[in-house]
Amino acid sequence: MNRRRGHSWALRCMVPLLWAMASLWAARIDPHAYTGGRERDETERIRRNSSALAAMLGEFRTSISDIMFMKTERYLHGGVAYRPHHSASAPTAEDMADEVEEHQSELGIPDDHAHKHSGVPTVVPPPNRDFRGWIGDLHRAVRPWRDPSRAHIHTDGRDLLPWFRVMTRADPRYVRGYVAGAFWLAQEDREQAIAFVSEGLEHNPDAFELYVSRGIIRLREARMAEADRGELDPDIRDRWMQARNDFRRGAELALAQRPDDVDEEGFGSGGWGHYHENDALTACRMDLLITHRFEGPVAMSKRRTLYKQTFPELADSPPND
Amino acid sequence: MNQALLPIVRSTLIDALRRRDLGVVAILMWALLILLVAARMVGLEQPTTGTFLLNLSLTLVTFSAHMIALLVSARQLPEEWENRTLYPLLARPVARGTVVLGKWAGATVMGCGIFIGLLVPVWALVPQLEFYDPRTLAQLITLQPLALMCTAAIPILCTLYLQRALAVSVALVLVFGADFMARWAERFPLLYLLPNPLRLNLVLRYTDGIGPLPAGDFITLALAALLWTTALLIQSILRFERRPL
Numbered sequence: 001m002n003r004r005r006g007h008s009w010a011l012r013c014m015v016p017l018l019w020a021m022a023s024l025w026a027a028r029i030d031p032h033a034y035t036g037g038r039e040r041d042e043t044e045r046i047r048r049n050s051s052a053l054a055a056m057l058g059e060f061r062t063s064i065s066d067i068m069f070m071k072t073e074r075y076l077h078g079g080v081a082y083r084p085h086h087s088a089s090a091p092t093a094e095d096m097a098d099e100v101e102e103h104q105s106e107l108g109i110p111d112d113h114a115h116k117h118s119g120v121p122t123v124v125p126p127p128n129r130d131f132r133g134w135i136g137d138l139h140r141a142v143r144p145w146r147d148p149s150r151a152h153i154h155t156d157g158r159d160l161l162p163w164f165r166v167m168t169r170a171d172p173r174y175v176r177g178y179v180a181g182a183f184w185l186a187q188e189d190r191e192q193a194i195a196f197v198s199e200g201l202e203h204n205p206d207a208f209e210l211y212v213s214r215g216i217i218r219l220r221e222a223r224m225a226e227a228d229r230g231e232l233d234p235d236i237r238d239r240w241m242q243a244r245n246d247f248r249r250g251a252e253l254a255l256a257q258r259p260d261d262v263d264e265e266g267f268g269s270g271g272w273g274h275y276h277e278n279d280a281l282t283a284c285r286m287d288l289l290i291t292h293r294f295e296g297p298v299a300m301s302k303r304r305t306l307y308k309q310t311f312p313e314l315a316d317s318p319p320n321d
Numbered sequence: 322m323n324q325a326l327l328p329i330v331r332s333t334l335i336d337a338l339r340r341r342d343l344g345v346v347a348i349l350m351w352a353l354l355i356l357l358v359a360a361r362m363v364g365l366e367q368p369t370t371g372t373f374l375l376n377l378s379l380t381l382v383t384f385s386a387h388m389i390a391l392l393v394s395a396r397q398l399p400e401e402w403e404n405r406t407l408y409p410l411l412a413r414p415v416a417r418g419t420v421v422l423g424k425w426a427g428a429t430v431m432g433c434g435i436f437i438g439l440l441v442p443v444w445a446l447v448p449q450l451e452f453y454d455p456r457t458l459a460q461l462i463t464l465q466p467l468a469l470m471c472t473a474a475i476p477i478l479c480t481l482y483l484q485r486a487l488a489v490s491v492a493l494v495l496v497f498g499a500d501f502m503a504r505w506a507e508r509f510p511l512l513y514l515l516p517n518p519l520r521l522n523l524v525l526r527y528t529d530g531i532g533p534l535p536a537g538d539f540i541t542l543a544l545a546a547l548l549w550t551t552a553l554l555i556q557s558i559l560r561f562e563r564r565p566l
Contacts, residue, residue: 011559015552022548023514027506029538031520037529038372038451169501 035205122148161185168196172203179213186217193217208257211250212279215286218243237294244290247283248303254280255310284314325415326423333427337393346385350439353381357446368450375453376528378443382436383465383522387472390432391492395476397424398561399485418558421477425554428473433466456533461523464539467546468521472496474553475516481560516549 124145130136139145164181168174178200186193197214204210222239226232258280259268266274284307292300308314337343360374398421401407410420440462475495479488499517506512521542523534533539 008559011555015556015559018548018552018555019514022545022552023516025541025548026517026520026545027503027513029520029534029542031523031526031534031538031542034526034529034531037525037531038369169504 122146161188168200172200175200175204175207175209178204178207179209182213182217186220190217190221206253206257208250208253208283209276209279211246211253212283212286215243215246215250215283218246219286219290240290240294244287244294247286247290250283251280251287251307254283255307258310281311281314284311288314325413325419326426329410329415329420329423330427330430333393333397333424334431336396337389337427337431340393340396342392343389346389346435349381350385353378354442354446357443361446361448364448371448371450372528375443375447375449376524378447379440379524379528382439382443383524385439386432386436386465386469387496387518389435390428390469390473391476391496392489393431394425394428394473395480395485395489395492397428398477398480399488417562421554421558421561425470425473425477425557428477429466429470432469432473436465436469437462452530453527454530454532457523457527457531460533460539461527464521464523464542464546467543467550468518470550471516471518471546471553474550474557475518478553478557478560481557481564516553518546518549521546 122145124130124139124143125136126148127136127140132139161181161184164177164184167177168181171177178197182193182197182200185196194214194217197210197217200210201207201214218239222236222243225236225239229236254276257272258276259272262268262272262277266272266277268277288300288304288307291303304314357374357378398407401410407420411417444458476488476492479492479495482488483491495515496518499515500519502512502515503517503520526534534542
C-alpha cells in the first residue's frame, strides 16, 4: 500500500516537471519565425486576392480585417457610407501623415480640408440621382446620410484604437491596419504608436510602408522635441537618426520591391499601386532631407545618386547648396 | 493491459463513427473536395491561387482533425458517467488508467485517421504550381499525430475537473486559442506554461515554400508534445483513480 502511495507521489511530482520542461522548450521555438514567405509578401497577397477563386472564397482572416477596416472608415465619416474615393486600395503612410493637418482643422485650425473632401459620392445616392422615389427618401431618413455636395464630417479616430488592435490581432499581416492604427495612436501616445508599428514590422519585416509610418512618427517626435528644447542635443539628434534609419530602410526595401514597369500614375505589375509609389518616394525624400541636414550635401548626394536611378524626379530634391 | 486497452479503443472509435460531428466534417470536406476537383478541371493559371487553395485545404484538414479529436475525447468520460456504462466496464478486471488511456488513444486514432484520410486527396487534387519543400511536408506529417495526441489529452483532463460543457469550452480555448494567447506571454509569463499543440502546425511554413525546421527544433517540438501528452495523461489517470464513482 505504502509502495503504491509512494509511486503515486512520484508521478505527481513528475507532472509539473514534465509540463514545465515541455512548455519552456516549446516556447523557444516558433516554426513561423522566418523571413520572406509567400503569405507575407504584400505583392503576392494582392495578386492572390485578385484571383477569382480568392474573391469567391475570401480568406477568412483577410475578410475579418477588411470588414473591420470598412467599419472603421464608416465610423470616421460619421456613419455615412461613402463610395471608395481613393484610387488606391490602401491609404499610404504619407496620406495618413497629411491627415494630421486635416484633422487639426476639425480642432479649430483652419485649412482648406473641407473643400478638398467634398463631392465624394455616397453609397445611398442623393434625391436627384435616386430613381427609387419615396423609398430612397425613406432610405436616406433611416440611414446616416449626408449630402455629398457638402464636405465630409470626420470623427475622431482615437475611439477606434481597440478596433485596430483587434484587426491586427485577427490578421497580423494586415499592414494597412498597422499604418492606420499607428496614425491614430500617435495622436495619443507616440511611444505606443512606435511600439505598435514595430510589432507590425515583426510580423511583416518586408513591409516598407511600416518603416515609412514609423519614420514619420519618429520624425514628428524629433521635430517637436527640438522645438520644445530650442536646441539640438544628442538625444534629439538620436531621434532624428532613428527616423532617418527608418526612412532609409523603407527606401531600400521599396526599391528592391518596385517593379520595372511602373507607369506615370504609379501603377506597375505585381499589384504595385500608386500608394506604394508614394510611400517609396516619401522614404527616399525624407532620407535625403535628413541626411542633408545631419551629414551634409556630400553624403546626401551619394544617396540621391542611388535613388534617382529609380526616381528621376529626386534629381533636385533637396536643392543643392 | 493490452487486452483491455484495445476493446476500449475500438468502442471509442465505433462511438465516434456514429456521431453527427463526423458527418458535419464529412460534408465540409466533400464540399472542399468538389471545389478542388472543379478547380482542377477548370485549370488554375496563377500559381498564387494554387498556393492559396493548398493553404486553405491543409488548414481545414488540420482544423478538422483537431476538432474531431477534441470533441471525441471530451465526450468519452462524461457520457460513460451519464449513461452509467462506466460501472459495468470497471466491474471487469480493467484498471482505471487503462480506461483513460483507451479513451485517449481512440480519440487520437480518430483524429489521425481524419488527418491522413483527408490529407492524401487534398494533396493529390490541389495543383501545385509553386515550389513546396517535401522535407517540410514530411515534418508536417510527422508532427501532426503528436499534436493530435496532445489535443486529445487536454479535454480528458478538463472533463475530470470541470462540468462537460465548461470542459469543452476550456479545451477549445486551450487548443485553438493557445497561439493567440502566446502573443501576450511576454507580458504575462504564465501563459508560456499553456500547452500549444498548434505550435506543431507547419502548414503555413509548407505553403510559404520555406524549408524544414532545423533538426534540433523539430526534435524539441516533438519532445514537447510528447511531454505535454504524458503529463496530461498522468494527471488524468491520477485524478480518475481518486475520483469517487
